[in-house]
Amino acid sequence: xxxxxxxxxxxxxxxxxxxxxSEEKNRExxxxxxxxxxxxxxxxxxxxxxxxxxxxTGFVIDLKVLxxxxxxxxxxxxxxKNINLDVKFMQGIMASxxxxxxxxxxxxxxxxxxxxxxxxxxxxxxxxxxxVEYFGNEK
Amino acid sequence: xxxxxxxxxxxxxxxxxxxxxSEEKNRExxxxxxxxxxxxxxxxxxxxxxxxxxxxTGFVIDLKVLxxxxxxxxxxxxxxKNINLDVKFMQGIMASxxxxxxxxxxxxxxxxxxxxxxxxxxxxxxxxxxxVEYFGNEK
Amino acid sequence: xxxxxxxxxxxxxxxxxxxxxSEEKNRExxxxxxxxxxxxxxxxxxxxxxxxxxxxTGFVIDLKVLxxxxxxxxxxxxxxKNINLDVKFMQGIMASxxxxxxxxxxxxxxxxxxxxxxxxxxxxxxxxxxxVEYFGNEK
Amino acid sequence: xxxxxxxxxxxxxxxxxxxxxSEEKNRExxxxxxxxxxxxxxxxxxxxxxxxxxxxTGFVIDLKVLxxxxxxxxxxxxxxKNINLDVKFMQGIMASxxxxxxxxxxxxxxxxxxxxxxxxxxxxxxxxxxxVEYFGNEK
Amino acid sequence: xxxxxxxxxxxxxxxxxxxxxSEEKNRExxxxxxxxxxxxxxxxxxxxxxxxxxxxTGFVIDLKVLxxxxxxxxxxxxxxKNINLDVKFMQGIMASxxxxxxxxxxxxxxxxxxxxxxxxxxxxxxxxxxxVEYFGNEK
Amino acid sequence: xxxxxxxxxxxxxxxxxxxxxSEEKNRExxxxxxxxxxxxxxxxxxxxxxxxxxxxTGFVIDLKVLxxxxxxxxxxxxxxKNINLDVKFMQGIMASxxxxxxxxxxxxxxxxxxxxxxxxxxxxxxxxxxxVEYFGNEK
Numbered sequence: 020x021x022x023x024x025x026x027x028x029x030x031x032x033x034x035x036x037x038x039x040x041s042e043e044k045n046r047e048x049x050x051x052x053x054x055x056x057x058x059x060x061x062x063x064x065x066x067x068x069x070x071x072x073x074x075x076t077g078f079v080i081d082l083k084v085l086x087x088x089x090x091x092x093x094x095x096x097x098x099x100k101n102i103n104l105d106v107k108f109m110q111g112i113m114a115s116x117x118x119x120x121x122x123x124x125x126x127x128x129x130x131x132x133x134x135x136x137x138x139x140x141x142x143x144x145x146x147x148x149x150x151v152e153y154f155g156n157e158k
Numbered sequence: 159x160x161x162x163x164x165x166x167x168x169x170x171x172x173x174x175x176x177x178x179x180s181e182e183k184n185r186e187x188x189x190x191x192x193x194x195x196x197x198x199x200x201x202x203x204x205x206x207x208x209x210x211x212x213x214x215t216g217f218v219i220d221l222k223v224l225x226x227x228x229x230x231x232x233x234x235x236x237x238x239k240n241i242n243l244d245v246k247f248m249q250g251i252m253a254s255x256x257x258x259x260x261x262x263x264x265x266x267x268x269x270x271x272x273x274x275x276x277x278x279x280x281x282x283x284x285x286x287x288x289x290v291e292y293f294g295n296e297k
Numbered sequence: 298x299x300x301x302x303x304x305x306x307x308x309x310x311x312x313x314x315x316x317x318x319s320e321e322k323n324r325e326x327x328x329x330x331x332x333x334x335x336x337x338x339x340x341x342x343x344x345x346x347x348x349x350x351x352x353x354t355g356f357v358i359d360l361k362v363l364x365x366x367x368x369x370x371x372x373x374x375x376x377x378k379n380i381n382l383d384v385k386f387m388q389g390i391m392a393s394x395x396x397x398x399x400x401x402x403x404x405x406x407x408x409x410x411x412x413x414x415x416x417x418x419x420x421x422x423x424x425x426x427x428x429v430e431y432f433g434n435e436k
Numbered sequence: 437x438x439x440x441x442x443x444x445x446x447x448x449x450x451x452x453x454x455x456x457x458s459e460e461k462n463r464e465x466x467x468x469x470x471x472x473x474x475x476x477x478x479x480x481x482x483x484x485x486x487x488x489x490x491x492x493t494g495f496v497i498d499l500k501v502l503x504x505x506x507x508x509x510x511x512x513x514x515x516x517k518n519i520n521l522d523v524k525f526m527q528g529i530m531a532s533x534x535x536x537x538x539x540x541x542x543x544x545x546x547x548x549x550x551x552x553x554x555x556x557x558x559x560x561x562x563x564x565x566x567x568v569e570y571f572g573n574e575k
Numbered sequence: 576x577x578x579x580x581x582x583x584x585x586x587x588x589x590x591x592x593x594x595x596x597s598e599e600k601n602r603e604x605x606x607x608x609x610x611x612x613x614x615x616x617x618x619x620x621x622x623x624x625x626x627x628x629x630x631x632t633g634f635v636i637d638l639k640v641l642x643x644x645x646x647x648x649x650x651x652x653x654x655x656k657n658i659n660l661d662v663k664f665m666q667g668i669m670a671s672x673x674x675x676x677x678x679x680x681x682x683x684x685x686x687x688x689x690x691x692x693x694x695x696x697x698x699x700x701x702x703x704x705x706x707v708e709y710f711g712n713e714k
Numbered sequence: 715x716x717x718x719x720x721x722x723x724x725x726x727x728x729x730x731x732x733x734x735x736s737e738e739k740n741r742e743x744x745x746x747x748x749x750x751x752x753x754x755x756x757x758x759x760x761x762x763x764x765x766x767x768x769x770x771t772g773f774v775i776d777l778k779v780l781x782x783x784x785x786x787x788x789x790x791x792x793x794x795k796n797i798n799l800d801v802k803f804m805q806g807i808m809a810s811x812x813x814x815x816x817x818x819x820x821x822x823x824x825x826x827x828x829x830x831x832x833x834x835x836x837x838x839x840x841x842x843x844x845x846v847e848y849f850g851n852e853k
Contacts, residue, residue: 021534022569030285032171032196037353048354050361056240057171059198061285067569072538075454076465077530082566083467101195113355117299121350146169146200149360152300152345160812161847176631187632189639206847211816214732215743216808221844222745252633256577260628288638291578291623308841310727310752315492326493328500334796335727337754339841379751391494395438399489424725424756427499430439430484447702449588449613473657474588476615478702518612563586563617593770604771606778669772673716677767705777708717708762 022139023079024067027089029098032059033114057101063150064093064123065142068131080136088134092126116145120153128155161278162218163206166228168237171198172253196240202289203232203262204281207270219275227273231265255284259292267294300417301357302345305367307376310337311392335379341428342371342401343420346409358414366412370404394423398431406433439556440496441484444506446515449476450531474518480567481510481540482559485548497553505551509543533562537570545572578695579635580623583645585654588615589670613657619706620649620679621698624687636692644690648682672701676709684711717834718774719762722784724793727754728809752796758845759788759818760837763826775831783829787821811840815848823850 034057035049036042045053052058066089070079096106102114108122120143131138144150173196174188175181184192191197205228209218235245241253247261259282270277283289312335313327314320323331330336344367348357374384380392386400398421409416422428451474452466453459462470469475483506487496513523519531525539537560548555561567590613591605592598601609608614622645626635652662658670664678676699687694700706729752730744731737740748747753761784765774791801797809803817815838826833839845 020571021538022571023534024567024569026565028285030197030199032198035355051238054238054240054244056243057196057198058169058238058240059171059196060169061200072532072534077452077532077535079534099190099193099197101193101197104195105193115350115355117301117350117357118355121299146167148304150302152302154298154300159849160816161849162812163845163847165843174633211810211812216730216810216813218812254628254633256579256628256635257633260577287582289580291580293576293578306841308753308755310754313494329794332794332796332800334799335752335754336725336794336796337727337752338725339756377746377749377753379749379753382751383749393489393494395440395489395496396494399438424723426443428441430441432437432439445702447614447616449615468655471655471657471661473660474613474615475586475655475657476588476613477586478617516607516610516614518610518614521612522610563584591772671767671772673718673767673774674772677716704721706719708719710715710717 020069021072021079022067022069023082023085024065024140025082025085025089027064027066027086027094029062029064029094030059031062031097031100031102032057033102034058035114037113057103060145062097063144064089065140066127066138067140067142068136069139070136080131080134084134085131088127088130092130093123096126116143116149116151117153119143120151124153124155159208160211160218161206161208162221162224163204163279164221164224164228166203166205166225166233168201168203168233169198170201170236170239170241171196172241173197174252174254176252196242199284201236202283203228204279205266205277206279206281207275208278209275219270219273223273224270227266227269231269232262235265255282255288255290256292258282259290263292263294298347299350299357300345300347301360301363302343302418303360303363303367305342305344305364305372307340307342307372308337309340309375309378309380310335311380312336313391313393315391335381338423340375341422342367343418344405344416345418345420346414347417348414358409358412362412363409366405366408370408371401374404394421394427394429395431397421398429402431402433437486438489438496439484439486440499440502441482441557442499442502442506444481444483444503444511446479446481446511447476448479448514448517448519449474450519451475452531454530474520477562479514480561481506482557483544483555484557484559485553486556487553497548497551501551502548505544505547509547510540513543533560533566533568534570536560537568541570541572576625577628577635578623578625579638579641580621580696581638581641581645583620583622583642583650585618585620585650586615587618587653587656587658588613589658590614591669591671593669613659616701618653619700620645621696622683622694623696623698624692625695626692636687636690640690641687644683644686648686649679652682672699672705672707673709675699676707680709680711715764716767716774717762717764718777718780719760719835720777720780720784722759722761722781722789724757724759724789725754726757726792726795726797727752728797729753730808730810732808752798755840757792758839759784760835761822761833762835762837763831764834765831775826775829779829780826783822783825787825788818791821811838811844811846812848814838815846819848819850 035052036045068080112118120141124141128138142152174191175184251257259280263280267277280292313330314323346358390396398419402419406416419431452469453462529535537558541558545555559569591608592601668674676697680697684694697709730747731740807813815836819836823833836848
């Protein structure tokens with residue numbers, strides 16, 4: 020088994036808030052991340068796939084194919100978008116890095132499986148100081 | 159003369175659009191940067207100050223003081239904010255990296271001069287691939 | 298289960314030496330790291346916590362709380378200090394990156410548990426070329 | 437158990453192609469990576485070793501020794517070389533990042549074991565966007 | 576006047592050698608960079624353009640246009656190529672970072688001028704430790 | 715004229731203090747940087763040299779020669795040392811980044827001139843957030 024990772028990027032706006040809470044309560048819990056007029060990030064995304072190298076090509080997965088899968092299912096819906104307002108798979112879900120990483124997993128899992136490889140990890144940086152890793156139900 | 163640089167960071171939302179243009183015209187000129195619901199970035203800011211080192215301290219400027227000047231005049235107004243909506247010194251100004259760097263210069267120039275040093279450059283990264291440098295009227 | 302990591306930094310002096318060995322023996326075993334007058338590093342520290350996201354906030358742990366725990370228990374005792382001389386939890390312990398990472402784990406484990414999350418990993422960079430990871434007794 | 441990682445670098449030329457395939461077939465499968473006149477990369481290599489710290493030195497492995505083992509067995513054969521033409525342990529093997537990482541593991545495993553530590557992982561970056569991890573038969 | 580920089584990347588093979596010298600002489604002067612079977616790098620290229628921001632758009636130059644100019648004139652001819660063998664504008668020229676940066680300047684100067692902006696600098700990294708800057712005849 | 719830069723690194727201990735001041739006064743002016751038992755940094759040093767490329771080699775300066783000059787005159791005296799106590803060219807001089815950069819310039823200027831090139835800049839990072847540039851008497 021060998022693990023291969025592709026890094027992609029997207030720039031998006033978001034805020035952390037619960038509509039059923041007052042602005043004061045949101046400010047108290049989420050601090051400046053609850054700014055009603057949004058803020059944003061340069062997100063960095065690392066998608067790790069595992070499998071056996073194909074004996075003909077030496078590849079676990081063709082990285083052009085992996086990059087295309089990530090582009091269609093994750094980057095295009097998120098890049099230069101508002102995560103809370105514009106992204107179908109985040110509707111009704113808190114726009115925290117944790118919840119976003121879990122939804123990105125769901126967007127990618129089957130498409131990678133259909134290429135004969137397995138999604139192993141989604142790693143998502145919100146800033147250089149904060150990142151989240153999700154391994155599905157494996158770990 | 160010696161040059162000292164302090165790096166700071168802020169995360170903000172923005173969009174590029176002219177209200178007097180249609181959404182189609184904005185999309186044509188500014189592409190995905192014109193998304194009506196905003197997008198955002200982790201901006202990185204480098205403030206370069208020049209002067210002679212103080213013979214007692216060996217400092218051109220006390221970096222704690224410089225960092226405080228940048229925080230009050232630039233980071234606090236911009237961090238976790240919407241550049242178009244929330245930032246007084248960007249009202250009526252296109253939220254491009256170029257215009258933002260020039261306004262940051264204006265916010266800092268006098269406060270740094272009052273410390274006996276001179277602002278030399280503002281360098282502002284919007285993404286790892288794009289940055290702007292402004293040197294006032296010097297260059 | 299989801300994993301979230303916070304990066305912090307500290308700058309410290311140290312040396313590698315055993316007081317019961319001669320300076321020659323120390324030089325032989327530890328090379329230039331045994332310089333009697335110390336040397337130092339910009340350490341980079343990555344604290345990884347795991348748990349289930351809180352359904353209300355979408356957080357495994359509030360990063361402001363995690364950052365505060367790391368600051369009080371690790372950064373304040375180490376930053377701008379001499380690891381061998383100034384740091385209580387390193388007294389009588391070799392100031393290698395390995396031993397330091399293990400002691401940092403001990404400083405953080407209970408405080409993170411008391412927040413309802415679990416410390417998963419301590420990753421400590423001494424230089425860009427050398428880093429250590431510690432997972433407690435898990436792995 | 438504690439994990440320590442050493443980063444090393446090498447610059448090499450390679451191409452991806454199967455000699456039994458036509459140039460068209462190679463171009464179709466490997467894209468621009470099959471350029472007959474080669475291309476190249478600044479590879480970054482992370483070698484992770486695990487073990488218990490030596491009670492006298494606080495070291496899992498002396499990093500000078502580890503660095504020397506990696507230099508002799510991996511860096512010297514690969515640095516400023518053509519991976520397909522010049523590197524004995526890559527003869528007859530596709531010069532993909534996956535296959536190269538697996539062969540690097542084989543070059544290092546026994547020499548590290550003979551130092552009383554265990555090779556845990558080989559992580560190899562081909563570009564900033566693509567890397568591979570290999571853990572032997574462990575995972 | 577304001578300065579804007581776009582970062583691009585290419586991966587290429589090259590060697591340093593003079594065909595009129597013996598292999599020994601080449602090895603003596605150029606060291607391992609003269610390996611007859613080539614080696615390669617992940618080059619990083621920073622193109623700096625200067626001008627006044629357009630009052631309508633806030634742009635010195637549209638970065639999509641700049642990126643396209645760099646792609647057509649520099650990246651496409653160099654990426655996944657052999658600099659000595661495959662690149663027309665490097666024929667008969669030593670493939671050093673210095674000479675390559677100067678030729679990249681020549682490839683870009685007029686196309687950028689035709690957009691109403693001025694090429695200010697070409698900065699080219701061969702490795703993380705070595706880079707070259709060229710400012711035309713300005714400096 | 716073309717500019718070439720070589721990056722080198724050193725790890726050192728230092729403190730900022732004036733022996734003729736009390737510990738309180740030092741603490742007041744220099745903050746935690748005045749810790750009597752020292753602290754330290756991973757310094758990063760960029761040496762920029764300018765000149766015309768040699769028509770035979772395409773080099774402004776042979777980087778192996780430049781690296782050797784920097785190693786002998788700057789890295790060996792500073793690496794794994796205490797800047798205040800161990801470094802001859804810093805005796806009696808405040809160990810600020812500004813003063814250190816200026817002394818590094820003095821250590822390198824003549825040796826680079828004797829190679830037929832000119833020292834253009836010394837850039838010295840103390841941390842990722844603070845760096846100093848010195849251009850001699852040129853600017």
